[in-house]
Amino acid sequence: QVGLQESGPGLVKPSQTLSLKCSVPTDSIRDYGAWSWIRQPPGKGLEWMGAVVDDGTTVFNPMFGSRTSMSINMSSADIILHLSGGTPENKAVYNCATQSGMSKADYFSTWGQGILVTVSP
Numbered sequence: 001q002v003g004l005q006e007s008g009p010g011l012v013k014p015s016q017t018l019s020l021k022c023s024v025p026t027d028s029i030r031d032y033g034a035w036s037w038i039r040q041p042p043g044k045g046l047e048w049m050g051a052v053v054d055d056g057t058t059v060f061n062p063m064f065g066s067r068t069s070m071s072i073n074m075s076s077a078d079i080i081l082h083l084s085g086g087t088p089e090n091k092a093v094y095n096c097a098t099q100s101g102m103s104k105a106d107y108f109s110t111w112g113q114g115i116l117v118t119v120s121p
Contacts, residue, residue: 002028004096004112011118016086018117022079022096029077030054032098032109037070037081039092040114047092048104052079059102086119093117 008020022035036051050060052070060068069082079096095114100107 002031002098002110004098004110006094006096006112006115008094008115008117010116011120012086012090013121014086014088014119018081018083018086018090018119020081020094020096020115020117022081022112024077024079026077029072029074032100034099034102034106035070035072035079036097036099036108037079037094038097039094041089041092049081049083051099051102053102057102061104088119090119091117 002025005023006020012018034051034053037049038046039049040046048061049064050058050068050070052058052072056072058070067084071080093114093116096112097108098110
């Protein structure tokens with residue numbers, strides 16, 4: 001299994017854009033169908049946020065509206081997540097994962113350890 005590592009600020013202020021990076025071993029970036037972000041707010045279930053593939057095509061969960069963007073850098077082997085409109089409800093553990101396709105129903109093969117992000121003034 002490929003090692004995924006999430007990174008970014010653990011604390012963001014309200015209205016700030018949350019930006020996270022998922023680092024992938026360079027020799028693995030082309031081995032998987034899709035790269036996804038999933039989050040889990042405290043006391044709640046998993047929320048699939050969306051996925052990106054190697055040509056930059058993205059698909060997002062409608063529950064986030066237009067607030068979410070994702071990108072992939074094949075050279076540095078990074079997957080970037082941006083979530084705008086920060087509110088305390090965005091407090092969650094954010095994970096990146098590999099999937100067989102670009103749907104929340106597609107198979108998840110590998111997960112990162114996750115990063116806790118809190119939204120607070």
